[in-house]
Amino acid sequence: MRIVSFIICAAITVALIIVLNIQIPTGESKTPCLGAFLSPQNGFWQNAEAANTDFNADLKLAGLQGKAEVYFDERLVPHVYADNDHDAYFIQGYLHAKFRLWQMEFQTHAAAGRLSEILGAKSGSSDFLAIDKMFRRLGMVYGAEQSLKAMESNPVSKATADAYTAGVNSYINALPANKYPLEYKLLNYKPEPWNNLKTQLFLKYMSFDLAGGDWDFEMTNAKNIFSAADIEMLYPMVADSLDPIVPKGTAFPQAGVTVSKPSSADSLYYNVLDSIQAPFINRPDRDNGSNNWAVAGTKTKSGAPILCNDPHLGLNLPAIWYEMQISTPNFNAYGVTFPGSPSIIIGFNDSCAWGVTNASRDVKDYFEIEFRDTTMQEYKFNGQWQKSTFRKEVIKVKDGSEVVENIAMTVFGPVMYDRHYANKFKDNKSYAVRWQAHESTDEGSTFYKLNRAKNFNDFIGAISTFGCPGQNFLFASKRGTVAIRQQGRFVAKWRRQGDFVMPGIDSSYMWKAYIPIDENPTSVNPERGFVSSANQRPVDATYPYYMNGDFDLYRGMIINRKLNNMSAITPTDMQRLQTDNYNVFAETARPLLLKNIDDTRLTGEERDYLTKLRTWNLRNDINEEGPTIFAAWIDSLETAVWSDEFSQTQLPLRWPDEGTLVEALLRDSAFKFVDNIQTPAIETLPEICLQSFKLAYKQLKKLEGEQRLKWGKYKDTGVRHLLRLPALSKLHLPIGGGRHIINATKSTHGPGWRMIVHLTDKIEAYGIIPGGQSGNAGSKYYDDFIDTWAQGKYYTLLFLTHDEAKNNQQTKWKMTFSKA
Amino acid sequence: MKFIAALIVTALLSFAGSLFFPWWIIAVAAFIVSVFIHQKALLAFITGFLALFLLWGIQSFYIDYTNDHLLATKIANVLPLGGNYILLIFITALVGGLVGGMAALTGSFTRLSSNQSREIL
Numbered sequence: 001m002r003i004v005s006f007i008i009c010a011a012i013t014v015a016l017i018i019v020l021n022i023q024i025p026t027g028e029s030k031t032p033c034l035g036a037f038l039s040p041q042n043g044f045w046q047n048a049e050a051a052n053t054d055f056n057a058d059l060k061l062a063g064l065q066g067k068a069e070v071y072f073d074e075r076l077v078p079h080v081y082a083d084n085d086h087d088a089y090f091i092q093g094y095l096h097a098k099f100r101l102w103q104m105e106f107q108t109h110a111a112a113g114r115l116s117e118i119l120g121a122k123s124g125s126s127d128f129l130a131i132d133k134m135f136r137r138l139g140m141v142y143g144a145e146q147s148l149k150a151m152e153s154n155p156v157s158k159a160t161a162d163a164y165t166a167g168v169n170s171y172i173n174a175l176p177a178n179k180y181p182l183e184y185k186l187l188n189y190k191p192e193p194w195n196n197l198k199t200q201l202f203l204k205y206m207s208f209d210l211a212g213g214d215w216d217f218e219m220t221n222a223k224n225i226f227s228a229a230d231i232e233m234l235y236p237m238v239a240d241s242l243d244p245i246v247p248k249g250t251a252f253p254q255a256g257v258t259v260s261k262p263s264s265a266d267s268l269y270y271n272v273l274d275s276i277q278a279p280f281i282n283r284p285d286r287d288n289g290s291n292n293w294a295v296a297g298t299k300t301k302s303g304a305p306i307l308c309n310d311p312h313l314g315l316n317l318p319a320i321w322y323e324m325q326i327s328t329p330n331f332n333a334y335g336v337t338f339p340g341s342p343s344i345i346i347g348f349n350d351s352c353a354w355g356v357t358n359a360s361r362d363v364k365d366y367f368e369i370e371f372r373d374t375t376m377q378e379y380k381f382n383g384q385w386q387k388s389t390f391r392k393e394v395i396k397v398k399d400g401s402e403v404v405e406n407i408a409m410t411v412f413g414p415v416m417y418d419r420h421y422a423n424k425f426k427d428n429k430s431y432a433v434r435w436q437a438h439e440s441t442d443e444g445s446t447f448y449k450l451n452r453a454k455n456f457n458d459f460i461g462a463i464s465t466f467g468c469p470g471q472n473f474l475f476a477s478k479r480g481t482v483a484i485r486q487q488g489r490f491v492a493k494w495r496r497q498g499d500f501v502m503p504g505i506d507s508s509y510m511w512k513a514y515i516p517i518d519e520n521p522t523s524v525n526p527e528r529g530f531v532s533s534a535n536q537r538p539v540d541a542t543y544p545y546y547m548n549g550d551f552d553l554y555r556g557m558i559i560n561r562k563l564n565n566m567s568a569i570t571p572t573d574m575q576r577l578q579t580d581n582y583n584v585f586a587e588t589a590r591p592l593l594l595k596n597i598d599d600t601r602l603t604g605e606e607r608d609y610l611t612k613l614r615t616w617n618l619r620n621d622i623n624e625e626g627p628t629i630f631a632a633w634i635d636s637l638e639t640a641v642w643s644d645e646f647s648q649t650q651l652p653l654r655w656p657d658e659g660t661l662v663e664a665l666l667r668d669s670a671f672k673f674v675d676n677i678q679t680p681a682i683e684t685l686p687e688i689c690l691q692s693f694k695l696a697y698k699q700l701k702k703l704e705g706e707q708r709l710k711w712g713k714y715k716d717t718g719v720r721h722l723l724r725l726p727a728l729s730k731l732h733l734p735i736g737g738g739r740h741i742i743n744a745t746k747s748t749h750g751p752g753w754r755m756i757v758h759l760t761d762k763i764e765a766y767g768i769i770p771g772g773q774s775g776n777a778g779s780k781y782y783d784d785f786i787d788t789w790a791q792g793k794y795y796t797l798l799f800l801t802h803d804e805a806k807n808n809q810q811t812k813w814k815m816t817f818s819k820a
Numbered sequence: 821m822k823f824i825a826a827l828i829v830t831a832l833l834s835f836a837g838s839l840f841f842p843w844w845i846i847a848v849a850a851f852i853v854s855v856f857i858h859q860k861a862l863l864a865f866i867t868g869f870l871a872l873f874l875l876w877g878i879q880s881f882y883i884d885y886t887n888d889h890l891l892a893t894k895i896a897n898v899l900p901l902g903g904n905y906i907l908l909i910f911i912t913a914l915v916g917g918l919v920g921g922m923a924a925l926t927g928s929f930t931r932l933s934s935n936q937s938r939e940i941l
Contacts, residue, residue: 040879727897778891
């Protein structure tokens with residue numbers, strides 16, 4: 001009897017332990033291993049950081065060469081004072097790992113197409129396997145390997161990366177399992193050692209985010225239903241109201257490089273009809289962009305330049321940026337860093353400040369490959385059968401299975417789409433992708449040099465090797481120079497080259513030459529007293545090279561207008577400008593809408609909304625209803641104008657930009673696309689304005705019922721955890737702004753760092769991140785800046801000498817580092 | 821007296837074991853104590869249960885207190901317990917208690933079974 005009881009109890013105990021030791025599926029996701037997760041000594045409780053945590057430490061680590069002190073200020077920003085550069089980068093790696101380990105590994109796993117390995121093939125509506133395949137086939141790992149070669153062939157870059165990697169691994173190797181970041185415990189996996197390839201993968205992820213977009217398939221499909229003239233109208237090269245980065249009227253030298261279109265372009269390219277089914281699309285956000293500007297001393301109250309930058313990326317937790325100061329005998333820089341990469345990315349040093357915005361140019365093209373047979377061993381190139389090589393990409397899935405992608409490599413690049421790719425095209429054609437991020441360039445060295453730049457020449461030298469993603473590098477120095485250059489490796493293209501999918505049977509459509517770097521759009525100390533960029537087309541039509549991309553029109557316009565009208569500028573004025581909610585797009589479009597609506601044909605309630613729009617102050621502040629009414633009407637109008645023509649095909653197409661529509665209607669109210677081609681009647685602009693307003697009204701009425709008519713509620717900004725767990729996110733923030741607005745805060749996207757640097761003798765700087773310094777959701781430093789950020793406020797950045805750090809009231813903790 | 825001793829030793833052994841081994845070491849600890857400090861089945865269960873309930877409950881309560889309930893509230897939304905950190909502490913203690921109690925109960929049957937085997941011999 002006893003033995004039976006023993007066996008039963010033992011079985012129950014073991015069963016209980018087993019159940020608590022596995023991940024149990026619950027609908028769309030899985031629980032953590034509950035036993036380990038709940039254990040106070042092993043589980044998530046260990047990540048609950050005491051509110052009064054003492055960050056003081058005395059660390060003796062193998063791999064350091066000398067001594068260093070790190071002072072943490074009250075916001076947990078580290079100020080690193082190291083004896084030598086090696087130790088500075090080692091410590092940067094160590095601190096990134098200490099505060100952001102899970103994030104830095106997760107982002108590089110995503111870039112490497114390894115999400116299925118930790119999240120499973122599918123979870124809810126997310127198909128991680130499809131995302132992994134897409135990244136592998138796009139050649140993300142291939143590109144990272146190419147850049148690794150370039151980086152490791154430069155001894156300085158290699159030493160920097162090696163020191164950084166050693167620092168990350170020094171932290172990981174000493175990390176007990178019970179101290180793993182929370183997300184490892186939630187998902188039940190372990191961190192792996194860091195390496196230099198991971199840093200390159202992270203930079204490729206940024207390339208994907210900022211220079212990974214294209215519309216080549218959609219544009220190719222557009223050729224089926226639109227004439228060449230229509231395409232020029234729908235996708236114009238230069239907008240009427242463009243206010244470019246290089247001021248209009250600036251004379252450009254003649255092109256140093258000329259390329260001519262292939263003789264077959266008319267028959268094989270421009271006029272060929274082709275239809276391409278939707279590929280798997282995981283498109284980076286179109287509004288990944290940024291603002292930056294620098295005003296010269298002539299326009300400031302102090303006489304010293306002021307540089308401002310606010311890069312717009314996905315609003316995520318842990319924050320994409322990590323703030324720090326790094327000081328060695330060779331340089332002293334402050335700014336934001338990318339966990340996963342050495343150096344300060346955006347910031348300032350003792351002599352100058354720098355910032356970036358995205359160039360938004362098209363650096364990704366597709367070529368149709370003609371394989372000899374389905375084995376893809378040979379493809380036609382220049383009249384011969386050329387051998388393909390293959391890249392075997394193995395995707396490990398969490399359940400233990402493996403998915404193998406054999407990717408054919410051609411002279412153009414990896415064959416992203418073919419009959420083996422699950423999202424293959426209906427027509428079974430094969431397309432190779434040529435992407436600037438596949439090139440062997442060492443982007444990290446640019447930031448290494450910027451951190452040490454003393455003057456304009458150093459700045460130009462630092463950025464000259466930067467390849468991808470192309471950026472508008474902004475510069476201002478204490479000596480008074482303000483400058484901007486759009487830098488990247490940009491292909492010299494013939495007109496519309498790469499706008500559509502290109503023939504890949506010979507070399508005639510290939511990328512032939514790069515635009516010489518000194519011909520990249522540049523503006524140095526212009527007469528108007530400031531330089532600026534906001535992802536607009538950088539030059540007007542007189543620039544001697546063809547340029548395609550995905551540009552914003554309006555932010556640049558309002559920034560330049562405001563800066564032109566300002567004088568005796570102070571940093572406070574710049575804070576106000578950076579967080580400004582004025583909607584210049586609505587300023588352009590509203591008169592057009594109001595002029596064309598006949599309000600006698602509206603009901604009383606409809607007219608109330610129209611009045612609200614008419615009396616709106618054009619600001620996208622949280623409590624305004626005007627922006628919601630405007631947005632709903634413009635959306636509805638776009639649908640009314642385009643949907644009839646664009647529904648002629650089931651194939652994916654690209655809708656024209658909002659600005660294109662408004663400019664076309666301003667130019668000509670009889671714009672041909674206004675007519676609904678599905679009705680026999682010829683519609684006029686007033687008719688579709690009325691129709692679209694009535695449709696918008698229905699939506700607005702519903703929003704009002706849900707208490708969501710006010711812009712802040714309608715837009716509903718949130719900063720989301722990378723795993724999209726609401727409990728670890730900060731949602732429903734009261735913040736205005738939006739698309740085409742200087743305060744470019746949308747629902748899930750916006751200014752991830754706002755920085756203002758006043759280049760007085762003793763630098764005065766302000767900044768803020770929508771997040772916190774810690775990546776640990778159990779720390780009070782995880783999201784402590786967000787409310788302040790939403791209010792449009794800033795922190796004063798402490799740019800301290802070593803002696804000042806020792807005695808500063810605001811430095812709260814000290815870590816000493818020395819070699820073991 | 822035996823009860824108190826078993827309770828304290830179980831808790832201490834579980835705590836020490838958890839410093840070096842995975843979480844399920846608490847089952848081993850409760851089992852061993854129950855074998856060597858023998859009690860009747862019900863009492864053994866209560867000892868193991870209470871030892872781990874208190875060990876895990878007090879630890880999580882203390883951690884939560886110093887953390888201003890920040891993480892426990894978030895995890896109680898992930899799990900989902902409606903953001904109730906007290907409930908999460910209780911569940912933590914309960915899981916520890918159940919494993920400890922069951923392991924101790926199992927242990928309480930071992931001495932008698934060896935007695936029986938002696939009788940058979």
